[in-house]
Each structure stands twice: as structure tokens, then as C-alpha cells.
Amino acid sequence: MKTVAKRQVMSLTVNGDIYEVLVSPRQTLLDVIRGPVGLRGTKEGCATGTCGVCTINNEQGEAFLSCLTPALEWAGKSVTTVEGLEADGELAPIQQAFVEFGAVQCGFCTPGVIMSAQGLLNTFHKPSEDDINDGMAGVLCRCTGHIKVKDAIRDVVKKRP
């Protein structure tokens, strides 16, 4: 039997905007976000679940991997990508902290690192050092290392009431 991948129209909310997209079962959520939705902040790295560069946030604000999620699984649901963090030209606290602490070098992994950090900050109001390590272990930066990333996260936590 030769399977034909039937395309389906599905609705996907990205950063509060509703998109009606024609999706093949062959596409992952990452393919749809970068393709028909047209938001290129989210990157594809290893495509095996190791590097975390494709990280976005689910409806509960938790970090997950868009490269390992079938697009049709997310029909009718919503996600937040790195483009959804700033509001009215104001950077989100975590983005501002990344700028201030220089937690960026080549920048390729940065959207995934920021969305992992945001996922952590959404889950815990005051994450402990263990929580930070646990939340950030699944995303890899190959140039700056993780010291300044963790400094930036600690700064956001420190400034929270």
C-alpha cells in the first residue's frame, strides 16, 4: 500500500495571531512556523531533539521542541515563538537581560535559548539554581557557552518581586 500524505487545513495560533494553513502530515510544527506562517526566528538545528534550537512555548508556557512535533498534532492549538515576546517595541525582560549580559555570540541558537529560558521563567516564579540547570540543559550554545546565559536568567529572577 502506498500512502498518500493528505493535506489538511488547520488553524494554528502563533503569538496570538490565528493562521489557517494547509498542512501535510510530512511537515513538523517547525516547518509550518518557518514556512506558511513565515516566522523565521525559530531555527532548525539537529532535528533530533538534542540541540534545542527549535524550542518554542506551548499553551502552558512550557518549552518544547517544534522539530519533533507533527504539525497536525497542534491543530487548533497555540504556541509562542521568539517573535511573540516583545510587545509594542519593548523587549521582554529575558531579551533585555540577554542584551545587557552579552549572552549572545553568533546568535543562531539564541531564539531557542531565549524560549527555553522563558519556559523556565513561566514555570517557576523564582527558579533555583537546580531549576535553571534543569531547564536549560536541553539547549546547546556552541560559541558563548552558558555562563552569561545563566547570568541573564538570574538577573531576571533577581528583579522579580
Next chain:
Amino acid sequence: MHLPAHEFVKPATLAEGLSLLQSAAGEIKPIAGGTDVIYNMRGRLFQPDVLLSVRELPELQGVRPAVGGGMRLGVGTRLTDLERSPELADYPMLVRALRCVASRHVRNMATLGGNLCLDTRCWYTNQTAEWRQAKGPCLKNGVDVCHAIQSSPVCVALNASDIAPALIAHGARVTLACAGGERELLLADFYTDDGVVHTVRRADELMVAVTLPPPPADAVFVKETARKGNDFSYGVIAAAGEVTGEVVTGLSLVMGSLTTRPVSLVEPVRLITAQGLTDTAIAAAAAATREELGALTNLYTPAAYKSILARALVTQALQGLRGAAA
């Protein structure tokens, strides 16, 4: 790279899902978190005709007290939710095993059932489709050749689940459902010694629940891996029992990630039960371990390293148990 062509179906209820499994034309594969299934599809190790999404089936969610003591875990529950579940507070060894799986990102997606049904892997299957094509097919593609151990008549790919050994050490049972009804078996009996057909789940069955007996008095879990918080294990061990001084009763020692199925050790358990947790008995138990593991392969580490690692893990787990009681 796009996934192989397939049809994606998402039933609303368990009954609907089981009926789809029964009536499927061609190969149908259940998918939950997708962290293993999509990985394997991208590598062309899985090319099912239909993907059956079970991650949101209401019947597969949550943890609740089991009839007659213990806990019943719905296998559609995410690993993150299990880790933080107050119902599992009395099972710290299991929670530790859950926390050892991959990364937070993966655990926010992956489910208990998906982890227990993880496909087996070896250094050959871990290569790209193009690499494997150049090398030629193996037992997993219906050819009578194993690249990992060339003289092997069966597939020796490894079971990589961290949670299975922990659950087996607790004496967990698993419930499989099909359109005709349910059956329950020990999780230890769920796995086989053949890496191709590595569980006894039939194609028309779906794993629905894991039942845990009341928690053991003392338990230890040790995982050895390249990078904590990201990688598959080099080897794991789960130990459970009741320790009083150096005397242990009801001991179970289960090793994972070293062989095609999680291995429940026999002779080391007999030695410790007979002699207690003395340094001499622990050394003897560690020395008796290699014999029970069968052929070891070179996935992630050389086989010779795994042999040494197995002794070290048994030693650490038993010393850990002794420490837990002190």
C-alpha cells in the same frame, strides 16, 4: 528533511483509537510525545502508513490510587507531569529516574508509554538513512544480517528506557488494551530478547496504564551518561528492597541501556540476600553481573567499557542501598 508520507489520525476516545488499530490497512504506529517516533521517521527507520495520535486520549491521562494499594499511572501522562505529581511523592527512586530522562524540553513532550515503548537502537541504526543505505540493510529491515554483532542471529539493539528498569524494580504491571478487551502483565515480561520485535505488544494493542505496587522501603537509581540532562544512558541500574542494617529482603536489581531488554539480575540478588550488604558480598555480586548480561555491543561506548560499567553500577547501587538504611 520532510517526514515520510503517511496519514495522521487523531481519535477522540480510546475505543475509537483501538478500533482504528484493529482495522488499519497497512502499518499503523501509535504516537504520543513524538520524541522517539518522529526522530525515527526522520531517519527513515519508521515508515508507517498511518500515525495514530494517542497523546491526548482522556483515558490515558493522570495518576490515581490503584485498587488494592499502589498507584495507577496513565501512560499518556507527560514525564514532566509525573515528576511533579504529588501522588508519586512516596516513590522517590522512580521520580529520580523520570528526572534523568533526556532534557526538560523532551520531558515536556514525552509520555510514560512512549518511553516504555522506545524503539531499540544500536550504532548502525543511529546513523543517517544514506549511511545505512551504503552499508546495506539489517535485521530491522527483514534481512538476515546484524552489523552490530556480525555473528548474531537476532537483533541486539539496546533498550534505552531509563524508566523501565525503575518500574520493573518496583514490580510494576502494565495494561495493554485492544478492541476485544484488556490484558495485564508484569512490565518485566513486556520486553523480549529480540531488538526487532522488542515488546510483546501486538499491532492491534495499545499500552494504557502502568500499575505500581505500594512503594518499597529503600530504593536507589543510578544513571551513567555522557552529559547529564541531555543524553541517552551508557547504563542504568534500579535497586529496591527493605534494608535493616546489612540484611536485605525483597531485593530487586534491574539494569537498563546495556542490553536488548532490561535485565533483572538473579545471582547478585541471591548473593546479597544470603550474605547481606557486606563489602565482600557486594564485590561478589558485582563480579557475578557480567555473566547475566549476554552479548554487549558498541553503542556510545565500547562493549568492554560496558562490562566494567555494569560492575561499577551494581557496586554503587548496593552501596547506595546500604547508605539509605544507615
